[in-house]
Amino acid sequence: MKPKWLPPDHSRKLxxxxxxxxxxxFAIRRGLYHSLHFKxxxxxxxxxxxxxxxxxxxxxxxxSIVPPLAYDRHKGQAGRVGVVGGCQEYTGAPYxxxxxxxxxxADLAHVFCTSDAATVIKSYSPELIVHPxxxxxxxxxxxxxWMERLHTLVVGPGMxxxxxxxxxxxxxxxxxxxxSIPVVxxxxxxxxxxxxxxxxxxxxxxxxxxxxxxxxRLFQAMLGKQPEKNASSENVKQLSQAMGNLTIxxxxxxxxISNGDKxxxxxxxxxxxxxxxxxxxxxxxxxxxxxxxxDAVRRGVDNPLLKEYGPSIAAAYGASTLTKTCSRLAFSKWxxxxxxxxxxxxxxxxxxxxxxxxxxxxxxxxx
Numbered sequence: 001m002k003p004k005w006l007p008p009d010h011s012r013k014l015x016x017x018x019x020x021x022x023x024x025x026f027a028i029r030r031g032l033y034h035s036l037h038f039k040x041x042x043x044x045x046x047x048x049x050x051x052x053x054x055x056x057x058x059x060x061x062x063x064s065i066v067p068p069l070a071y072d073r074h075k076g077q078a079g080r081v082g083v084v085g086g087c088q089e090y091t092g093a094p095y096x097x098x099x100x101x102x103x104x105x106a107d108l109a110h111v112f113c114t115s116d117a118a119t120v121i122k123s124y125s126p127e128l129i130v131h132p133x134x135x136x137x138x139x140x141x142x143x144x145x146w147m148e149r150l151h152t153l154v155v156g157p158g159m160x161x162x163x164x165x166x167x168x169x170x171x172x173x174x175x176x177x178x179x180s181i182p183v184v185x186x187x188x189x190x191x192x193x194x195x196x197x198x199x200x201x202x203x204x205x206x207x208x209x210x211x212x213x214x215x216x217r218l219f220q221a222m223l224g225k226q227p228e229k230n231a232s233s234e235n236v237k238q239l240s241q242a243m244g245n246l247t248i249x250x251x252x253x254x255x256x257i258s259n260g261d262k263x264x265x266x267x268x269x270x271x272x273x274x275x276x277x278x279x280x281x282x283x284x285x286x287x288x289x290x291x292x293x294x295d296a297v298r299r300g301v302d303n304p305l306l307k308e309y310g311p312s313i314a315a316a317y318g319a320s321t322l323t324k325t326c327s328r329l330a331f332s333k334w335x336x337x338x339x340x341x342x343x344x345x346x347x348x349x350x351x352x353x354x355x356x357x358x359x360x361x362x363x364x365x366x367x
Contacts, residue, residue, distance in 0.1 A: 057305055058264075058305060058317060059321070059354060059355070060303070060305075061303050061305035061306050061309070061314050061317070062289070062314060062317060062318035062321070062354075062355055063355050063356075064296060064301050064302075064303035064306055065289070065292040065293045065295075065296035065301065065303075065306065065311070065314055065315070065318070066105070066292060066355050066356075067105075067292060067295070067296075075107050075108070076107050076108055076149075077107065078105055078106060078107045078288075079101070079105065079106035079107055079108070079151050079152070079287075079288040079291045079292065080106070080107065080108045080109075080110070080149060080150045080151050081098070081101040081106045081108070081109050081110070081150065081151065081152050081153075081154060081284070081287040081288055081291070082109075082110045082111075082112060082146065082147065082150040082152070082153045082154070083097045083098045083101070083109065083110065083111045083112065083153075083154045083157060083284065083287070084112045084134065084143075084153060084154065084155045084156070084159065084169060084172055084189075085097070085111075085112075085113065085134075085154075085155065085156050085157040085158040085159035085187070085188070085189070086111055086112075086113030086114065086117040086118075086121055086134070086157070086158040086159070087113065087114045087116070087117050087134070087135075087158060087159065087160040087162070087165065088114065088116045088117055089158075089160060090117075090157075090158030090159075090160060091113075091117050091120040091121050091124075091158060092124075092158065092276075092277060092280075092340075093157035093158030093187060093277065093280045094111045094113055094117075094121060094157045094158045094280070095111075095121055095124045095125065095128065096157070096277045096280035096281050096284065096340055096341075096344075097154050097157040097186075097280045097281070097283050097284035097287070098110075098111050098125075098127075098128045098284060099124075099125055099127065099128070099284070099344060100280070100281040100282075100283075100284030100285045100323075100344070100347065101154070101284040101285065101287050101288045102127055102128075103344060103347040103348065104284070104285040104288050104289070104319075104322065104347060104351060105288055105292075105351070106287070106288040106291075108129065109127070109128055109129065109284075110128075110129045110130075110131060110146060110150065111128050111129070111130045111131065112131045112133050112134050112139075112143050112146075112172075113130065113131070113132060113133075113134050113158070114132065114134045114135040114160075114165065115132040115135055115136070116135075117132070117158070118130050118131070118132035131143070131146065134159075134165055134168055134169075135162075135164065135165055135168070136168075139168045139171075140168050140171035140172060140175065143168075143172055143175075144171075144172075144175045147172070147175055147176065147179060147181065148179065150181060151181070151182075151291035151295075152181060152182045152183070152184065152287045152288070152290050152291045153172070153173075153176050153181055153182070153183045153184070153287070154183075154184045154186070154283045154284055154286070154287040155169060155172070155173065155183055155184065155185045155186070155189040156185055156186040156187035156188050156189025156190060156192075156283070157186060157187050157189075157280045157283060157284075158187070158188075158280075159187065159188040159189060159192075160188055161188055161191055161192075166192050166196075169189065169192060170192070170196065170199050173199050173200060174199070177203050180205065181205070182205040182206070182207070182290045182291065182294060182312070183200070183203070183205065183206045183207070184206075184207045184209065184283050184286045184287050184290060185200065185206060185207070185208050185209070186208075186209045186279055186280070186282075186283040187279065187280070187283075190208060190209075190210050190214045190218065191214075193208065193218065194214075194217050194218050194221050195221075197218075197221065197222060197243065200243070200246065201243045201244045201246070202243070202244030202246075203244070203246055204244065204245055204246055204247075204259070204312075205246075205294070205312070206246040206247065207246070207247040207248075207249060207286060207290060207312050207315070207316055208243075208246065208247070208248050208249065209249045209251060209279065209282065209283055209286065209316075210248070210249075210250060210251065211250075211251045211252070211279065212250070212251075212252060215227070215235075215236075215239070215248075215250045218239065219235065219238075219239050222239060222242040222243060223238065223239070223242055232250060232252075232254075232256045233256055233258070233263045233265075235250075236248050236250045236256045236257070236258040236263065237258045237260055237263055240258045240259055240260035241260040245259055245260035245261065246259070246260075246312075247259045247312040247313060247316060249266075249286075249316045249320065251279065251282070253270070254266065254267040255267075255316075255320045255324075257313050257316045257317060257320070258313075259309075259310060259312060259313055262308070262309050262310075262313060264309060264313055264316075264317055266316070266317050266320035266321055266324070268320065268321040268324040268325050268328075269324065269325075269328050270323075270324035270325075270327045270328055271327040271328050271330070271331030271338065272331070273327070273331050273335075273336065273338045275338055275339045275340055276340060277339065277340025277341070278323065278327055278340050278343065280340070281323055281326070281340060281343055281344070282319055282320065282323040285318075285319040285322055285323060285347075286315055286316060286319035286320075289314075289315035289316075289318045289319045290311065290312060290315040292315065293306075293310075293311025293312065293314045293315040294311045296311065297310075297311050318355070321354060322347070322350055322351060322354065322355075323343070325346075325350045325354065326343040326346040326347055326350050327343055329346045329349075329350065330342040330343050330346050
């Protein structure tokens with residue numbers, strides 16, 4: 001005989017269905033469906049394939065530079081990043097770079113843009129500190145005052161190619177070198193470097209992030225020839241050496257990273273959707289990772305791979321792995337309609353799974 005406290009059969013079925021729906025919605029919300037479905041594809045073997053154990057060691061290298069969260073720290077200690085770029089035509093790029101830096105863990109993000117771009121960029125997010133200085137005659141002097149408070153610069157997103165703006169950016173980079181501030185250069189900043197390589201050549205705290213077209217153009221300018229086919233690692237290494245051993249990140253299905261001495265492949269699986277803005281997210285994340293890398297070295301963090309590869313390569317590998325994994329998860333949800341904005345909500349979850357968790361193999365298993 002069925003106890004009186006049990007609901008009717010159809011009620012129990014309804015409760016079971018509601019419970020199952022709740023579990024499915026929760027799993028999707030947390031990204032677990034995508035994690036389980038793609039867990040065996042976190043990293044796709046590249047030209048120089050690495051063992052899963054070595055990938056785990058590389059992720060541990062990145063974890064070693066991430067500063068711990070603590071109640072006694074104050075605003076700014078986790079990173080003050082400056083983004084140099086943004087003009088009338090291109091306001092989204094500096095926003096993506098700045099917000100990616102913040103969502104990756106920076107405390108403050110400044111955007112130095114032209115006067116006609118400032119209000120638009122301010123309207124995207126109240127979290128960005130926006131300075132309409134990039135097109136002013138006194139721009140370099142005014143930006144230099146702010147730069148003394150910054151930890152890293154990201155140069156190029158949405159910068160444009162107007163000569164007076166590029167002249168100001170040259171002054172900003174010179175000031176960064178004087179202050180020994182690490183610099184990540186992307187987008188139109190790479191155009192500036194191609195036509196005036198002396199602005200950055202020999203500065204080993206610089207990271208350049210060219211795509212294949214930008215890389216070929218820069219390679220031709222520096223070495224007087226086109227890169228060898230099917231020799232990406234050697235090509236990137238040669239270009240780095242020609243530019244005084246700064247760090248080059250050749251973006252692609254597999255990102256090739258080199259400081260002219262070491263070569264490291266960042267071969268986490270991304271997405272086949274090449275929506276604009278993903279490179280800006282990469283550069284912004286790389287800005288804060290770069291500060292963390294150099295700060296970790298200053299603090300004497302003891303990690304063998306960090307000592308082997310150095311802070312710039314560690315930062316580049318971390319930012320590349322983060323961005324590619326965010327792109328993959330966003331694409332698994334949105335497919336062809338994925339845009340760069342869809343990567344932003346993924347940053348928290350991916351960062352937490354890759355870089356906040358400890359234990360052998362944990363990130364590979366969970367993502």
